[in-house]
Amino acid sequence: MPSTKVAALTREDITAAAKRLRASRPAKWTVIVEGRELPARPLILEAAGVPPNDPTNSHQAVKILEDWGFDVRYEGKATPGKGKQESQAAMEELIRKLRGSCKGDNSIAEAREREHRLEK
Numbered sequence: 001m002p003s004t005k006v007a008a009l010t011r012e013d014i015t016a017a018a019k020r021l022r023a024s025r026p027a028k029w030t031v032i033v034e035g036r037e038l039p040a041r042p043l044i045l046e047a048a049g050v051p052p053n054d055p056t057n058s059h060q061a062v063k064i065l066e067d068w069g070f071d072v073r074y075e076g077k078a079t080p081g082k083g084k085q086e087s088q089a090a091m092e093e094l095i096r097k098l099r100g101s102c103k104g105d106n107s108i109a110e111a112r113e114r115e116h117r118l119e120k
Contacts, residue, residue, distance in 0.1 A: 002056040002064065005048040011068045017047035029058045032071040040065055040072065 001007075018033035027039035044061040045054055062079075065072050072079050 002060045003054050005050050006044055006056045009047050013047045017043055021046050028075050029062050030073045031065045
């Protein structure tokens with residue numbers, strides 16, 4: 001569980017800390033704040049004003065950043081977050097619509113059958 005100071009962070013605290021934080025060694029978990037890619041855990045610790053030996057781990061820091069809507073990355077690649085859930089909903093809607101196009105006279109399956117009959 002993150003420390004109380006870390007748990008009480010706001011988006012504004014994190015953004016202000018990002019302006020102060022200087023890039024450190026490469027990190028697996030990073031976050032994009034105002035166009036800068038910064039290490040996730042050090043950013044959270046800086047924002048909370050706690051020492052580096054704070055018990056907050058990287059996964060807790062990532063969760064906090066995702067909850068505040070920041071773009072979190074693992075080894076430079078975007079991670080599934082809230083945007084991924086929206087994409088999933090859109091994909092499910094598309095699949096639902098496509099299922100309907102496989103039925104009836106104007107369906108994809110019927111068009112394929114017509115093509116197949118014409119080829120013979």
